[in-house]
Amino acid sequence: ALHGLGLRRPEVVLNVLPGAAGGFRVADHPRRRLTEALTVNVFVGESRVEYTADPARFDPREVHRRLEAGLAALRAAELGGVGDAPRRALERAHGPLERVLPLSPPQEGLLFHALSAPEGADPYALAMRVDLEAAEEIDLPRLEAAWEGVLDRHPTLRAGFNATATEHPRQFVPRSRPATFRAVDARPLGDAWRDLAEHLLREEENRRVDVAAPPLVRATAVRYAPRRACLIVAGHHLLTDGWSTGIMLRELAGLYGGEELPPAPQPEAFLDWVDGRREPDRRAWRAYLGDNAPRTLLAAPGTEDAAGEEALDVGVAGEADALVAAARAAGATPAELLQVAWAYVLSELTGCEGEVPAEVVCGVTASGRPPQLPEAAEMIGLFATTLPARIAVSGDPVADLRAHHAARAELADHTAVSPADIGAAGLFDTIVVYENAPAPRSQGALRVTATEAVGQTHYPITVVSRPGGDFDVALAFRPGLVDRERARWAARRLGQALRAFLGEPLEPARPPAPAAPAAPRSQGAEGAPAEYEQAAPEQPVPAVPTAPAAPRATAEGIAAAMSTVLGHTVGLDEDFAEAGGHSLLAVRLLGRLQREGIELGMGDILAGGSPRGIAARLGGQPASGPLVAHTVGAPTLWCMPPGDGIHAPWARLARQVPVRLRAVSWAGRIEQDALDQAAQDVAALIRAEQPHGPYLLLGWSFGGVLAHAVAHALGGPGEVSFLGIVDSYPAGVLPAGLSPGHDPTPLVDGLVGLDDHPEVLRELVAENLAASGRLMAGAAPLGWDGSVHLVVGTRGAEASGPAAWDPAAAWAGAGARVVSLEVDEDHFGLVKDAGWRIVGPFFAQAIATIQEEEHDH
Structure with missing residues (x-):
């Protein structure tokens, strides 16, 4: 009939069927000649899809991959509550999207810190140098194809983050992306290639990242010898953790060598698991913290942060084997031993070592990859999460280590939460990180010979055991929050606390007194410190038109938005945090206010506090913080x-x-x-x-x-x-x-x-x-x-x-x-x-x- 009407025979047929009635179905002979290039049957009642594809026209594996990806995207949208309207809002802001996903608990907390970070380098921007050696002359186009192949396999590496277009923050993956790989032939430079590589690494480390403008990862290959290249990788902690980086490098080498890798596990399975575990995990953590968990904060309130982070070596790498043995003898892990050692130092820094019983809270990292979900071990994304640890300091380090291990063992399977979920966001401001990563390939067409990663956190002090060996420990600190003398003392004292597990006595010690915090600097109309204003040349300066003073209606509108986010009425002078707001709700409040057309940044919410305070900031000066430059639609x-x-x-x-x-x-x-x-x-x-x-x-x-x-x-x-x-x-x-x-x-x-x-x-x-x-x-x-x-x-x-x-x-x-x-x-x-x-x-x-x-x- 189609031919009789002068129409072409269809090449693609889609049948949407309510389901098989009584088990009835059409049984075709497997060798039946295909009359269409592609036929897809969707059985709605059975949640089942069948398809036949002409192998002369399509690669069946690619058809299968695309169908799976499309179904996964629909599942992710359902899981995250992403209906048509939110998706359309995101596509208006970012163009056609491949998928929209909810945020994992670690991503929720990190997005808040990324949005509220002071101007300057993003503390969660990542940069890494990877030294590569090929079995034959290195092929840069082949390396680029392998790099792009890794990004194709893992959609989370192509994601951006939007906190304002929808009620809840979302991560989104655009359908298309610009090139994320560039190559530099540095062979004519001789040994000066090292200077170029170092410069590129530091440039990536110190860049400011717009998390709403993906891709957030990119790579630069610096070829300096026929078989050798240095790969400078830029990324962001919102997308990856240390374990994920190891997977990425392993797959890069495999794809370069032409390996047929198994399908990559997709993030929806993990997000589905989180969705089912979040409430019971929240209850478990709240029971652990109780109502009397001590607040253990090192930085003085109102202290100014400073761009950058400095690191001090703790100097215990030579005793690594003995420390690992001591941890095992106590029935604990090396990471838990490091955490207890830091608790002893922290108790002295905060002056609670003489209390009975003495107890501190610090943040500790967990892998976040649930053993109940084996495929999570091969996923790329931000799984590592920072959660609080209550650690007793009794004077008997080994006994405290055993008690700490027992408490952590009970919580090991409860990682589908963030500190804000469990009311722990204000309990600690130091963390202990014990990094692990898959070993790089030592053989094949391309192998990794060395890596160097640089990155920061927003915490005043981060104690980190770097990957590649146990107890390669450094103490990283932010000089604007912790003065150098106390940081140096803490690094030395941590070494002494670690050696206490080897039998060395830990004599009482008192840290240097903290330096008096600098007085907050007033800000001029441009957001410049007051001393800048006084030093300005005496010549007419064109005035920037400022918004009129915020009317009462603006403060009332902000109060209404706060009330909606918090679920109860908020007064004009009631502080957002005191009313029950935390980091996750602050991000939602920011999005709601920006969707209502109010130009503000996270810094305005944090500094203004109350609806009236926020409105006053908006009426008197530009919104603070970097998000002003990234307002949706600006x-x-x-x-x-x-x-x-x-x-x-x-x-x-x-x-x-x-x-x-x-x-x-x-x-x-x-x-x-x-x-x-x-x-x-x-x-x-x-x-x-x-x-x-x-x-x-x-x-x-x-x-x-x-x-x-x-x-x-x-x-x-x-x-x-x-x-x-x-x-x-x-x-x-x-x-x-x-x-x-x-x-x-x-x-x-x-x-x-x-x-x-x-x-x-x-x-x-x-x-x-x-x-x-x-x-x-x-x-x-x-x-x-x-x-x-x-x-x-x-x-x-x-x-x-x-x-x-x-x-x-x-x-x-x-x-x-x-x-x-x-x-x-x-x-x-x-x-x-x-x-x-x-x-x-x-x-x-x-x-x-x-x-x-x-x-x-």
Whole structure:
């Protein structure tokens, strides 16, 4: 009949059937000729799917994998309560999604810390160096395929996190992703490849991660010999733990060698297990903690945190075998022995060692991989969880170790909780981590010869036994929360406490008194410390328009949102935490308020406390914390790189402008032959994330020239509502005195912080500066029939550029309507702190005005 109507025979047939009636079904001969390329029968009543696929058209294994993945995604959506409306909300924010998943208990707590972390490097960003050796000459395209294969197998490695689009925070996996692998051939550098690898590792360690913009993992392969490469892996603790990293490296080597790996277990099985265990596990932990668990906090209330973490070696690696034997003799584990030793030190640091009975609480890590779910051992994700340990300090370390082991044994199967679940979030601020990881491959086409991982936590002190050997113990501390003298004392004392298990006496000792906490620094309208404000040059500074004082209705609206989240009425002056709020509920409150259109960050909730306090913060100054830059739906300011292609001096500006900020940079050498080619490449990158205008662009130095060209590539003034230029000429116009062969050395020397970087980077910067000079010299002039907000440095232009420097005249000559600001700084000082104090408000005011005009229209 189909042919009679002139229609094509269908190639794909989908039958949705209510179920087999009385066991009746059609039985086809297995050798029946397939008349369709693919037939799928869904038996709704039986929850069963059958399919037949023409092997000449489809790979049956791929069909099976995709069906399983689709069903798993539906199961995950059902499990997480992700209905159509929340999924649509997430897809509006992030595009088409492969799957949406709930968060595991450890992820819930970690997301809160990621959102509330102070500005600077994300304490839970991960970076790792992996030394690789191939049996034959290393094949970088093959290594890239293996890396992408690992990400294909494990959707959690491709996930991002959204705390605002839906009632509960979700992790989501986009259907597509940009490349996450890049390769650098460092063989021409000789031994200087080590400097490059070290620089890349530290750059990844200190980066700020937007957890709502996946992928959060990426890799850079630095090839330095025919058979050897160094892989720099960047990730985030929200996605992986130490055990998962071992699985990832093992699979990377296997896929590189062409192995046929078994299907990877998917996260839904674990999340299903958590869903069934969470309530009984919560009851078990609350019974363990009781109503009298001591609060053991090391950092003084209100102490300022500081970026970065320092580590001190405890110095017991030589006694590792004896310590392992001592733990086993007591019927305990090495990890539990380390935990009890730290409890002794902690009791002295907090002054409770003389109490009877003395007891402390610290956090200890558990694998989080339930033995009842064997496939969890092969899953990649964040399973490791930090939970409280009540440890008695009686003066008999071995007896205390046995008691601690007995208590932990009763709780070993109860890990489907977070500290917030069990009311333990405020009980401790130090943790003990005993890391384990699968051993790397020692044979095969590709093997791992060494690894080095760097990372931090938000805790004042973290005691960690690093993987690769027992009792390789370090004490990591945050200098803004624990002064160095006490940290050094604690590291030495921990070594003594560990040796007490070997029979050495542990004589009483008193730690150094804690340093007086620094007085909290007042914040100016830009979020800058008060001393910054006082040191500002005496010249007019454009004011940033601030929101009007929050009306009472705003405070009442915040109170209503708090009441909904907490499940009871909250007064205007009632503190969120005192009303029963904890980290998980704070994330939900943040999402609810942002969905109502209130621009705020987690820092505003924590600092404001009450509805009235939060409303006052929103009325008087910008929302604190990094989340302001990542508000769902907020416009993006795209910042172009300077001529070196590497530096992104935008961190302070990100705190000042009322939009989120994204920095564009080159992965290595500038390889484009023409400015318009570079502009098209950047425009494609921008459109991949922001398909439509209006666009906001900014550039400094060569980046200003590039921003002008990118603005044309994006459609000109009709699509670009803001073009900000810092000390740059328009495309195709060279300042007098600057030639294509201009010596880049003064620019190399002037770049921010470059003196601290290795020589190989100076060479790369010099090459890129020369390349960007050629791009500028070869560019055709481009006009601009729109506004340009231009900043010009008036101090010492001849020291870092040509003698005749007049960008304002050049932009006016290009047809632009120039709104300019002259600042008494040189070319490089404009993008340092002193310069941004003046430049930031100028751009912030311009962008705010443009947004108001667009809103009115």
